[in-house]
Amino acid sequence: MPLLRSGIVRAETLVDIRGVVPRGIDGASIGAGTTLAELECAPQIPDVLREACRLAASPQLRNMGSLGGNLLQSTRCWYWRLKWPCRLHGGDECFAHEGEHREHAIFENGFCASAHPSDVAAALVALDATLHTNRRELPVSDLYHLPRADDRRTTTLEPGELLLSVELPPAERSVYLKAMERKLWAFPLVGVAAARTGGVTRVALAGVAPVPFLLQGSLEDATPLPRNAYKVDVARALVKRALAALEEST
């Protein structure tokens, strides 16, 4: 709604979708209308998702914000939010590259250095969760689209397509760690989600790339900008700790 009011997003009609989007937890399936507050105190969901919800936003926003809405949230890049004619807005420059980028991406940042702010998305990517829309079924990571010159969208959601639910595979162990600029109520500088599912460990990061970032190579492959190399240090420490936490349980 703030995006609407500030004119970043325009709409002719607002549709209240609360009636059609499921809400609540049913076994391994979570309705996309379930609030983060409901998830943060749900004992049956994996730690990584519960902790990601618990550390996201503010208490009131967790009361109001749904899982689906959180997955679809826009970047906090100040250039984009202040309507600078950047590449995400269809322009031909990423102002963060030469500008103020201490909160920006350290991976996949060549075209657009915005950082994806969703803790919850990183958790679901680490869990390799499956998303159900009114049209298809897809891995959560496929919801996201790295913006590039010929297609600047950050998600693959089509007009008229609605997120309905998320299906979680059984995770043996999982953890979410988050670095913020204050102790609570801040978007992640770096969020690290790690989950072991079926013996396979997956690590996904929030706040480090224009989309939730599944760590497949090494953190040393990061391409930080001049003023955000510290994020690599922070990520290195948090990934190490997250992996250690997965080990501890066994």
Added chain:
Amino acid sequence: MARLIRTEKEVEGRYEEVWLVVEEDVLEQWPAGAREIVGRPATRIDGLERARGEAVYTADLKLPGMLHTAVLRSPYAHARVARIDLAPALTMPGVHAAIGPGELDVLVEECGFHGAAIAAVCADTYAQARAALSRVEVDFEQLEVLIDPDEAVARGQLLGEPRVRERGDLDRGLAEADVVVMGEYTTQVVLHNSMETHQAVVQWLGDSLEVFISTQYIWGVRDEIASTLGLPGDKVRVVCNYMGGGFGSKNGADDYTFIAIELAKRTRRPVRCALTRREENLATGNRNATIQRLTIGARADGTLTALGGEYVNATGWGGWSSPVEGPMQMLYACENVKTTTWAAKINQPPMKAFRAPGFVEGTFGLESLLDVLAAKLDIDPLDLRRRNHAQHDGADGRPYSGKNLLECYRRAEPHWERRHEVRARSTGTVKRGVGMASQIWYGGGGPPSYAWVRVGSDGRAAVVTAMQDLGTGTRTAMAQIAAEELGIPLDHVTVSLGDSARGPFASISAGSSTTPSMGPAVRAAAADARRQIEEIAAQRGTPDAPLAEIVGLLEDAQILGKGGRGPNPTGMQVLTFGVQVAEVAVDIETGEVWVDRIAAVHDVGRVINPLGASSQIEGGIIQGIGHTLSEHRLHDPRTGQILTTSLDAYKLPTFADVPVIVSELIDEPDAQLTNLGSKGLGEPPIIPTAAAISNAIRDATGAEVHQLPISREEMLRALREAAAREKVGAPAGV
């Protein structure tokens, strides 16, 4: 009796020599210690109204027919309005008037900063005004942007002449030193972000003006408006009954008030001009960034022989040069001191006073470097500070009216002693340590200020004075003073304030001056009333009868007392002092810093309300923690445009950032100062916090931070630097 004196007047470190008419201050101070009411904790007399949401702030005011204003502000840091057409806005629904450059002084054609006001539209609703504003056609010619303060100094683009303050001979002092340490420290732009944004509601009644405004200085706003408009002062009524914070940013009338006044004149309707949070983050002042290049020389025994400072205030497009060199000039005894302070005029929003302007920033640099010196000399930091304690003002030799800094140090010892135990709790990745820093600041207040006290036959008293309570609890403190003097219960006193038409002149609530300026006036007024009551009692032949019995005879008659603030002691420095001890933990892998505990001991003379005073200390420290760790107004380095304009991007401390805070006040009346001996407490607690934290970080990790805020980037940089230093065995701090 009033008399004319020549005296120095100080507001936030700026002195001017003035002729002043002052009242005689004939009352003896009360003895030290808690009285019946003064010196004992009191809950806020307006607490219920505020807590229940019944207190009416300027933001809540709705006058019949009131119009709403939207202001067009420059999107560029430096630009000229080449063409502007307001006509399309005037055709929009609900719009009543629009004004632009040339029609009002505060609406400018050359915009020197992002956020400068250009035009304004008023309409039936704010949404309509905003919609209309987007129809204003404006072409900008962008101008060269200068935002690097050092470059501005090099180019001579300054606000005023550089301020050079010198005593002794710095070079000689450096030659006498056994050890010299140097360091460069920088501090960031910090925003007040009061919860109630800057706003005014204005209406004309014939040729008189009513201004409802969220302000720290009712009389200043009145006089500023009256002189700008050429009106007699009493044709301008300024009202501020409740306000949602100020912290130094609400001392004047500002663009929004003059916009509302002009639009109200044109439309013959009441007009509200309220800034949005976004505008608040652009155009309502800030604590400006600083660059501090410091040198300290000392003998092997720790005696300071030389203090040198080159300070650049990144002041902005306007404002004044804050006394960032003040702590170096004033905090310690040293014969050879030279500071130079430049005010760089750059294309950034103008600074305003912000809770101890200059001293917060300057204390961070000085006290951080002093700990580097302590390490180099292998002297305990507390001992080093004691060794250089100043017995009198270093600049002009004046004595202090009262100073208990050594007592503050003594009471800080148990907190300082905790460092061994705190350090011992360090782990492999989380290092813990303790640091301290001293505080010096003004806070003596001054004349003039007046109060009236009215006592009725019901034995109740009303204090009437046109002051303001910006949330510090002034209403309550004034009620306590009046109740104490009259010898009646606190709940028998009401305080009527906040209206220039309904009370005498009262001090600005800035510079920690409200209690020391207003308190003595209120006591004098209450004493005047009490004297009259005693005279009646004597005439009746019952000189010892209780007040209630005497005034019970009055029926509709009233006792009216008046009082004024007497002069400050001649030839003396009236200052506040203190020390804070911080305990921190640092995650050396992630650069995260936790502040676990802060102990604060301050000397502000007599304490009127210990409960409210502890709240002031906590609030100052918490703002200090925000300043130290998370708050940072960012701009685009190429264009100077502001990037953090909302409260998700600009990070105020939350509940989770708050440490254990232990506070203590010396509570010794300043025997030289007024009939109360009280100084102000609004600003002192924020002053040493950043330096105490940075020194604790150094104690914990050996890393020397040089920048505020101590972001993860800065913390990790300092840790890397410390590790490299350890490797090559280089000495610290050179």
Added chain:
Amino acid sequence: MPTSRRSPLLRLEVNDHVYELHAEVGTTLAEALRDDLALTGTKVACAEGHCGSCTVLVDGVPTLSCITLVHSVADAKVTTIEGLRDHQMVHAFVREDALQCGFCTPGQIVSAVALVGATPKPSTDEIRHAMAGNLCRCGAYPKIEEAIRTWQD
């Protein structure tokens, strides 16, 4: 009210009182409360969901009224500070000096009331977690924490 805001009648239940008002689509709950119902105890400090000053209860749940569309709560029970004026929490705030300028205070109290409704004796961590969305620029946090800890005294 200007005609441009004429729109179908909306039913709104606030503090156990049913109001009927005309509100244009897009009107926030905070605007409706403050401008249409004159319930100005709910303060708006940022108007974009970042500070918590405008917190009200919607069916008992702390909600930011500045980013809630009034039409979305037509079937809900809204509680504002005016509905909590005699709650013990109000007195605890005054007793502990848990307010300075008071502008964020109604929102703080609303959040605190919801917290102790669910957890009558919250721990320090629970208080900090539940209250982290209510910013106080004056820094009354330590006293607010104390007020919440001792609200039943």
